[in-house]
Amino acid sequence: MIVDFHTHVDEAPAFGWIDPPEKVVALLDQAGIDSAVIMTYTDLPGLNPAALEYIVEAAGRFPGRLVPFVRLNPNYTDQVPGLVRRAVELGVRGVKLHPTTTLAHPAGEATLALLRQCADLGLPALFHCGDDPYTTPQALGLAAAAVPGCAVVLAHMGGYLHVAEAIGVAEACPNVYLETSAMPYPELIRTAVERVGADRVVFGSDGPGCNPALELAKVRDLGLPAADMDKIIGGNARRLLGTA
Amino acid sequence: MTVDALAVVAPNLFSPSSPNLPATVAGGAALGIDAHVVAPGRPPSYALPRANDALAAQAEGVPSVARLGRVDPWQGAEAVAEVRRCLDELGCAGIFLHPGEEAFPVREAVAVVSAAAERGAPVVVATGLYALSEPLQVLELARAVPDAVVLMTSGGQINISGLSMVDAWAALQSADNLHVLSNGEYRQDYLERLVRDLDPRRLLFASFAPYYEPAFELRRIHSMVVGEEERQLVLEGNARRIFGL
Numbered sequence: 001m002i003v004d005f006h007t008h009v010d011e012a013p014a015f016g017w018i019d020p021p022e023k024v025v026a027l028l029d030q031a032g033i034d035s036a037v038i039m040t041y042t043d044l045p046g047l048n049p050a051a052l053e054y055i056v057e058a059a060g061r062f063p064g065r066l067v068p069f070v071r072l073n074p075n076y077t078d079q080v081p082g083l084v085r086r087a088v089e090l091g092v093r094g095v096k097l098h099p100t101t102t103l104a105h106p107a108g109e110a111t112l113a114l115l116r117q118c119a120d121l122g123l124p125a126l127f128h129c130g131d132d133p134y135t136t137p138q139a140l141g142l143a144a145a146a147v148p149g150c151a152v153v154l155a156h157m158g159g160y161l162h163v164a165e166a167i168g169v170a171e172a173c174p175n176v177y178l179e180t181s182a183m184p185y186p187e188l189i190r191t192a193v194e195r196v197g198a199d200r201v202v203f204g205s206d207g208p209g210c211n212p213a214l215e216l217a218k219v220r221d222l223g224l225p226a227a228d229m230d231k232i233i234g235g236n237a238r239r240l241l242g243t244a
Numbered sequence: 245m246t247v248d249a250l251a252v253v254a255p256n257l258f259s260p261s262s263p264n265l266p267a268t269v270a271g272g273a274a275l276g277i278d279a280h281v282v283a284p285g286r287p288p289s290y291a292l293p294r295a296n297d298a299l300a301a302q303a304e305g306v307p308s309v310a311r312l313g314r315v316d317p318w319q320g321a322e323a324v325a326e327v328r329r330c331l332d333e334l335g336c337a338g339i340f341l342h343p344g345e346e347a348f349p350v351r352e353a354v355a356v357v358s359a360a361a362e363r364g365a366p367v368v369v370a371t372g373l374y375a376l377s378e379p380l381q382v383l384e385l386a387r388a389v390p391d392a393v394v395l396m397t398s399g400g401q402i403n404i405s406g407l408s409m410v411d412a413w414a415a416l417q418s419a420d421n422l423h424v425l426s427n428g429e430y431r432q433d434y435l436e437r438l439v440r441d442l443d444p445r446r447l448l449f450a451s452f453a454p455y456y457e458p459a460f461e462l463r464r465i466h467s468m469v470v471g472e473e474e475r476q477l478v479l480e481g482n483a484r485r486i487f488g489l
Binding site for chain 2: 135159184185213
């Protein structure tokens with residue numbers, strides 16, 4: 001079973017991105033991917049107050065195919081704990097954090113409080129991880145080290161310029177996972193598997209902007225042992241989502 | 245037919261395992277790449293004119309290869325002279341600038357780009373480097389030398405959050421003499437938009453090996469949802485037109 005750990009479903013005219021769930025499901029079908037984690041482009045609280053209900057409803061239209069994550073702005077400390085509880089009640093299985101859009105430092109108290117709540121509830125936290133301040137692997141590593149009970153997933157495993165650092169952070173923090181989407185150096189996925197182990201490398205596409213078929217091929221073409229590949233393209237995701 | 249519009253060949257201070265020209269050509273052939281545009285890496289000696297000479301010697305008798313001369317704009321008049329030597333004497337098809345490896349902001353490159361433009365030669369700029377070759381900085385360069393054909397590597401940006409893509413798009417819309425190479429551009433929808441909404445003649449397939457992996461970079465182009473005529477321009481036609489292959 002193949003699981004894509006990072007896709008977007010949202011209809012956000014302010015950003016110019018209109019990506020309803022049908023668009024992602026069509027791309028999953030094309031790529032032979034069984035299911036995908038979906039999240040909005042907008043943070044809660046924020047531009048779209050109905051984002052939680054939207055993402056849950058989108059997932060509900062494709063049972064078994066789409067798994068909702070709620071995308072949050074930790075700086076709204078008075079609202080976030082309640083939003084997380086409500087999200088879990090509605091079937092949300094994880095949290096997405098994008099410090100570039102929220103300006104919440106990953107090791108700031110607001111984010112750490114959210115991560116502690118995620119740890120208590122068994123929710124993984126998928127962080128955008130790339131080349132901007134607040135999103136570098138080292139910054140995320142501070143958060144992961146502070147809340148070792150939370151599974152911290154580094155989307156893009158460091159982006160263009162911080163992949164070596166992302167692998168280093170994952171080596172240092174056993175609760176850190178590396179997610180493969182968009183990162184343009186396929187061989188570094190092999191390096192990550194060699195140094196961190198196949199149990200903590202997770203396939204994601206960042207579709208629909210990125211092509212899930214291309215992103216899946218990026219991983220599969222490495223020709224890793226079947227047992228490792230099974231973990232990377234599905235097993236680890238199912239474990240993180242509690243569906244293994 | 246497929247042309248890789250940029251590969252950097254050994255010796256290369258920054259990538260010691262870089263393939264040399266014969267290995268680059270052989271690796272390309274295995275992927276169905278028929279022709280290459282190549283630039284020298286920065287040699288451990290730091291001496292770019294000698295690297296230009298060495299690449300010219302490597303390329304002798306190797307068909308379907310266009311060479312780019314590499315210069316360091318900080319060398320001032322010597323760099324301008326090297327541009328002219330590369331184009332007039334070494335038979336280079338264009339010039340390659342790497343603001344990251346030579347540590348210069350692209351505004352310092354006006355003189356060398358002007359020298360290339362005087363001879364009708366294209367200039368490839370490693371683009372997307374913070375404070376050195378951000379897309380809007382390259383736009384200023386393209387505007388300063390409007391007769392130059394300027395090609396930005398990396399989709400015009402290197403930023404995994406996608407924020408620089410907006411600047412790259414603005415740059416491309418603002419200067420018709422700007423073109424873009426596909427290497428490392430992770431957003432498929434952006435590549436398709438370049439073809440669909442900008443101009444299919446301004447996007448070129450490039451691996452920018454060894455910094456990026458040719459097989460995966462080629463797969464990006466074959467994955468694009470565009471017309472076959474447009475895809476062929478990206479894979480071959482644009483490079484042949486611009487580099488005279």
